Amino acid sequence: xxxxxxxxxxxxxxxxxxxxxxxxxxxxxxxxxxxxxxxxxxxxxxxxxxxxxxxxxxxxxxxxxxxxxxxxxxxxxxxxxxxxxxxxxxxxxxxxxxxxxxxxxxxxxxxxxxxxxxxxxxxxxxxxxxxxxxxxxxxxxxxxxxxxxxxxxxxxxxxxxxxxxxxxxxxxxxxxxxxxxxxxxxxxxxxxxxxxxxxxxxxxxxxxxxxxxxxxxxxxxxxxxxxxxxxxxxxxxxxxxxxxxxxxxxxxxxxxxxxxxxxxxxxxxxxxxxxxxxxxxxxxxxxxxxxxxxxxxxxxxxxxxxxxxxxxxxxxxxxxxxxxxxxxxxxxxxxxxxxxx
Amino acid sequence: xxxxxxxxxxxxxxxxxxxxxxxxxxxxxxxxxxxxxxxxxxxxxxxxxxxxxxxxxxxxxxxxxxxxxxxxxxxxxxxxxxxxxxxxxxxxxxxxxxxxxxxxxxxxxxxxxxxxxxxxxxxxxxxxxxxxxxxxxxxxxxxxxxxxxxxxxxxxxxxxxxxxxxxxxxxxxxxxxxxxxxxxxxxxxxxxxxxxxxxxxxxxxxxxxxxxxxxxxxxxxxxxxxxxxxxxxxxxxxxxxxxxxxxxxxxxxxxxxxxxxxxxxxxxxxxxxxxxxxxxxxxxxxxxxxxxxxxxxxxxxxxxxxxxxxxxxxxxxxxxxxxxxxxxxxxxxxxxxxxxx
Numbered sequence: 001x002x003x004x005x006x007x008x009x010x011x012x013x014x015x016x017x018x019x020x021x022x023x024x025x026x027x028x029x030x031x032x033x034x035x036x037x038x039x040x041x042x043x044x045x046x047x048x049x050x051x052x053x054x055x056x057x058x059x060x061x062x063x064x065x066x067x068x069x070x071x072x073x074x075x076x077x078x079x080x081x082x083x084x085x086x087x088x089x090x091x092x093x094x095x096x097x098x099x100x101x102x103x104x105x106x107x108x109x110x111x112x113x114x115x116x117x118x119x120x121x122x123x124x125x126x127x128x129x130x131x132x133x134x135x136x137x138x139x140x141x142x143x144x145x146x147x148x149x150x151x152x153x154x155x156x157x158x159x160x161x162x163x164x165x166x167x168x169x170x171x172x173x174x175x176x177x178x179x180x181x182x183x184x185x186x187x188x189x190x191x192x193x194x195x196x197x198x199x200x201x202x203x204x205x206x207x208x209x210x211x212x213x214x215x216x217x218x219x220x221x222x223x224x225x226x227x228x229x230x231x232x233x234x235x236x237x238x239x240x241x242x243x244x245x246x247x248x249x250x251x252x253x254x255x256x257x258x259x260x261x262x263x264x265x266x267x268x269x270x271x272x273x274x275x276x277x278x279x280x281x282x283x284x285x286x287x288x289x290x291x292x293x294x295x296x297x298x299x300x301x302x303x304x305x306x307x308x309x310x311x312x313x314x315x316x317x318x319x320x321x322x323x324x325x326x327x328x329x330x331x332x333x334x335x336x337x338x339x340x341x
Numbered sequence: 342x343x344x345x346x347x348x349x350x351x352x353x354x355x356x357x358x359x360x361x362x363x364x365x366x367x368x369x370x371x372x373x374x375x376x377x378x379x380x381x382x383x384x385x386x387x388x389x390x391x392x393x394x395x396x397x398x399x400x401x402x403x404x405x406x407x408x409x410x411x412x413x414x415x416x417x418x419x420x421x422x423x424x425x426x427x428x429x430x431x432x433x434x435x436x437x438x439x440x441x442x443x444x445x446x447x448x449x450x451x452x453x454x455x456x457x458x459x460x461x462x463x464x465x466x467x468x469x470x471x472x473x474x475x476x477x478x479x480x481x482x483x484x485x486x487x488x489x490x491x492x493x494x495x496x497x498x499x500x501x502x503x504x505x506x507x508x509x510x511x512x513x514x515x516x517x518x519x520x521x522x523x524x525x526x527x528x529x530x531x532x533x534x535x536x537x538x539x540x541x542x543x544x545x546x547x548x549x550x551x552x553x554x555x556x557x558x559x560x561x562x563x564x565x566x567x568x569x570x571x572x573x574x575x576x577x578x579x580x581x582x583x584x585x586x587x588x589x590x591x592x593x594x595x596x597x598x599x600x601x602x603x604x605x606x607x608x609x610x611x612x613x614x615x616x617x618x619x620x621x622x623x624x625x626x627x628x629x630x631x632x633x634x635x636x637x638x639x640x641x642x643x644x645x646x647x648x649x650x651x652x653x654x655x656x657x658x659x660x661x662x663x664x665x666x667x668x669x670x671x672x673x674x675x676x677x678x679x680x681x682x
Contacts, residue, residue, distance in 0.1 A: 093571045094595045102595030102619050104570075157621075229445075230434045245612060254435045254443030254625075264612030271586060271608025275601070278443050278625040280498075283616050284595075 003114030004057045004319040009047030010327070012320050017056060017111070020118035025069035028122035030081060032063040033341050034142050035113050036310065037322050037334045039172045040263060045323055048265065058113030059085035060145040062138070063341075065126075066116065074123040080133060081126040082296065083119055084288035085109055085146050090124030100124075100289035113319055115338035127292040131300070139307030139335055140299045143177065147333070148295060148306040149288030150261050151177030151238070155185055156291075157259030157282040158234035162186030167223055168208075169248045170238030171199040173309040173333040174261060176206055178236040183207025184304055187234070191226060193219055193247070199332060202308065216243055223251040232256060237283070240264050254278035261286055310335040344455030345398045345660040350388030351668070355658050358397060358452070361459035366410035369463035371422060373404040374682050375483050376454050377651065378663050378675045380513045381604060386664055389606065399454030400426035401486040403479070404682075406467075407457065415464040421474060422467040423637065424460055425629035426450055426487050431465030441465075441630035454660055456679035468633040472641070480648030480676055481640045484518065488674070489636060489647035490629030491602050492518030492579070496526055497632075498600030498623040499575035503527030508564055509549075510589045511579030512540040514650040514674040515602060517547055519577040524548025525645055528575075532567060534560055534588070540673060543649065557584055564592040573597060578624070581605050595619035602627055651676035 003017045020029050035058055043049040062082040065075050075081055088095055088103035095103050107120045119125055133141055140148075151174050160166055166182040168175050171194035182190050183206060191210040192203035200211050212222045224231060231253030237245055240262025248258045249269075260283030274281070298304045312331035314322050322334035344358045361370050376399055384390040403423040406416050416422055429436055429444035436444050448461045460466055474482055481489075492515050501507055507523040509516050512535035523531050524547060532551040533544035541552050553563045565572060572594030578586055581603025589599045590610075601624030615622070639645045653672035655663050663675035 093569075097594065097596045099596035099619050228434075242612075253438065255438045255440035255628075260612075260616070264616050267612025269610040269612060269615070271581075271583075271601075271605030271610060274610070274622070275605050275624050276626070278440050278623075280621065280623040281615070282619075282621040284619040285617070287596075 001115050002317070003111060006044060006051060006055045006057050007053050010045060012045065012057065012323050014317050014319050017114060020116050022067060022069045023118065024120060025071035026121050026123065027069045028065055028072055028075060028119045028126060029067040029116060030061065030063040030119060031066050031116050031341055032061055032112065032114070032338060033138055035316065035336045035338065036060050036142055037113070037326055037336070038146055039174065039326070041323070042327055043263070045327065056111030056114065058111060059109050060142060061109070061112040061117050062141045062145055068122060072122045075126050075128050079128040081128045082141055082144050082292055083109065083125040083127070084149065086285060087119060087121040087125040088289055089121050090289060095124070098290040099287045101285040101287045113316065113336060115341050125289065127296065129296055137299055139310050140305055141296070143306035143309060144292060144295045144299065146288065147173040147309060148177045149291050150174045150286040152181040152291050152295065153286035153288070154178045154236040154238060154259040154261040155181035155234070157257070158236050159257040159280070160185045160187050160234045163188045164233040165189045165227060167191045167193065167232040167235045167251045168238065169193050169235065169244050170262060171196055171203065172238060175236065175238035176202050176309055176332070177306050178238055179203050179208050180206040180304060180306060182236070184298065191223060191232070196329065198311070202332070205308070216247060219247055220250040234259070238262050240267065242267050249274070249277060249279050252279045256280070257282070259283060309333045313337065315339060342456050343658070344452060347385060347392060347396045347398050348394050351386060353386065353398065353661050353664050355660050358455060361457050363408060363410045364459065365461060366412040367462050367464065368410045369406055369413055369416060369460045369467060370408040370457060371402065371404040371460060372407050372457050372682055373402055373453065373455070373679060374479055376657065376677045376679065377401050377483055378454070378667055378677070379487055380515065380667070382664070383668055384604070386668065397452030397455065399452060400450050401483060402450070402453040402458050403482045403486055409463060413463045416467050416469050420469040422469050423482055423485050423633055424450065424466040424468070425490065427626060428461040428466040429630055430462050431630060436465070439628055439631040441628045442626040454657065454677060456682050466630065468637065470637055478640055480651050481646055482637070484647035484650060485633060485636045485640065487629065488514040488650060489518045490632050491515045491627040493522040493632050493636065494627035494629070495519045495577040495579060495600040495602040496522040496575070498598070499577050500598040500621070501526045501528050501575045504529045505574040506530045506568060508532045508534065508573040508576045508592045509579065510534050510576065510585050511603060512537055512544065513579060516577065516579035517543050517650055517673070518647050519579055520544050520549050521547040521645060521647060523577070525639065532564060532573070537670065539652070543673070546649070557588060560588055561591040575600070579603050581608065583608050590615070590618060590620050593620045597621070598623070600624060650674045654678065656680060
């Protein structure tokens with residue numbers, strides 16, 4: 001098969017890769033009707049995060065089970081399944097507490113920008129849908145694998161409740177789906193911070209009631225104005241820089257919560273500053289597995305449509321253009337179609 | 342009247358001070374049957390935190406209302422009242438959310454190591470008891486004003502629930518009362534970190550099931566051993582140093598919570614480290630006011646006895662010895678009795 005492999009900064013290639021095979025008896029092989037590029041793929045693509053040259057890319061996936069190892073019991077050939085970027089056993093104490101992305105046996109899933117994928121710990125990782133999704137639902141199912149699950153975790157970690165006032169920092173796919181999550185949970189007011197017209201539009205479509213274009217302390221000042229000087233109950237941090245993190249913390253009212261899902265790059269927090277702000281913090285790699293059954297139901301019921309974040313669709317062999325479009329912010333998120341699947 | 346005034350590092354004097362008077366119409370003057378020294382008084386006493394020379398000391402108080410300003414309606418002369426170290430209006434949005442120590446009108450209360458005290462914002466700050474407490478209950482009522490309320494907030498912020506596994510970092514009065522709070526809330530296992538025999542004994546009396554004497558990474562290792570490698574659901578950080586904060590964070594399981602109430606001194610947190618640990622953080626000056634009604638009831642009902650942390654009782658004019666005993670860790674907490682009250 002052919003898939004996307006990263007060799008260096010901005011050097012992504014579509015090339016021959018070995019077909020995946022069952023390695024462990026707990027593995028499954030799935031075929032991917034669609035795949036995609038994640039905002040977090042841009043960290044290595046831009047040379048910000050180190051990686052070994054020749055890394056197969058892609059960690060978001062859904063598709064049809066082709067083959068399972070002999071120990072796999074919960075999914076079977078032909079089913080449509082979705083999993084998370086971290087494989088997890090779903091039985092360890094951390095999984096039982098709903099933090100499957102800290103599973104004691106967690107394994108990063110990689111190489112999903114391809115027609116087929118090996119998924120380790122298939123029983124713990126994969127969730128099969130009750131029915132086959134319509135072709136129109138498949139992009140939304142794919143979004144559940146990471147960006148939607150991550151947006152939902154951000155809202156959950158930020159303690160969004162019905163009636164909450166919410167701020168979302170970051171207008172990438174995760175931030176936009178954080179807006180959608182907050183809306184679905186019942187937030188009354190959702191303030192999206194964005195200075196990009198197409199993203200503002202999608203944020204409004206997903207439920208944002210206000211848009212703030214200012215950033216940093218000016219952005220914080222604007223949030224304070226919009227909330228009668230109080231600050232927000234819940235702030236979703238979906239970027240991962242020092243500026244965005246402080247923007248999130250300072251926009252939160254005392255006793256409010258920040259859910260941070262942007263992977264922190266060079267972020268440092270001052271203990272005393274945090275102490276006197278009375279802000280609750282929870283972040284980390286989203287435990288997408290916890291939310292998958294609920295989110296799958298919401299997609300089938302037509303209550304959420306996270307696939308709308310895909311505003312560029314390309315054949316998989318044009319994956320390099322998909323990265324370029326996201327790198328240059330011409331696309332929010334690129335959907336890729338393997339040929340023949 | 343005469344009270345305690347701090348002039349420089351380890352230079353605490355018992356000397357004449359002006360009698361407090363009603364300054365604002367929202368003030369109350371209370372007479373103090375007992376007063377005490379806080380662990381946090383040791384920061385300026387040791388010269389670690391800056392302060393103006395000639396600072397009247399003491400911020401923990403309960404006592405009898407002597408006089409109220411013309412706008413005070415909720416307490417009256419003769420009542421027994423308890424308040425927090427931060428006066429608060431109890432009506433602003435932050436107070437409504439239960440974070441009175443971030444009240445928009447908050448004012449630090451000071452000078453309580455004296456026979457009488459002016460309390461600002463009396464209506465919002467003071468809680469009157471329904472009945473007059475017995476003399477035996479008065480030390481426990483005094484403890485509610487700060488250390489017990491702070492220990493309770495630490496447990497609440499750390500999300501302690503019935504059945505939880507809890508670790509308490511710090512064996513000062515707040516840490517010990519964190520143990521008592523966790524026990525009262527229904528924690529199943531409470532691991533106190535202490536290497537001081539008298540404090541270990543009181544921790545056990547308050548409900549600790551295990552004592553860990555190791556510190557730092559060795560202490561974390563011991564917590565992991567005691568929890569089957571999982572870590573604790575809830576950790577109460579009651580010190581405020583970099584070492585104690587990291588000890589708390591590393592002792593927490595993924596998805597667990599740290600409640601930190603030790604005022605951070607030189608504490609810095611790495612965003613990426615915190616992210617991958619999946620640890621929820623909430624700290625700050627305790628909103629004692631929120632908990633006072635409930636804690637007063639628990640003292641009257643004989644369910645908690647936080648006054649046990651006072652292991653040294655001195656007349657107020659020996660306040661300097663009270664500080665020395667705490668500074669040298671000869672005493673957990675010093676109760677002071679003003680003469681004639």
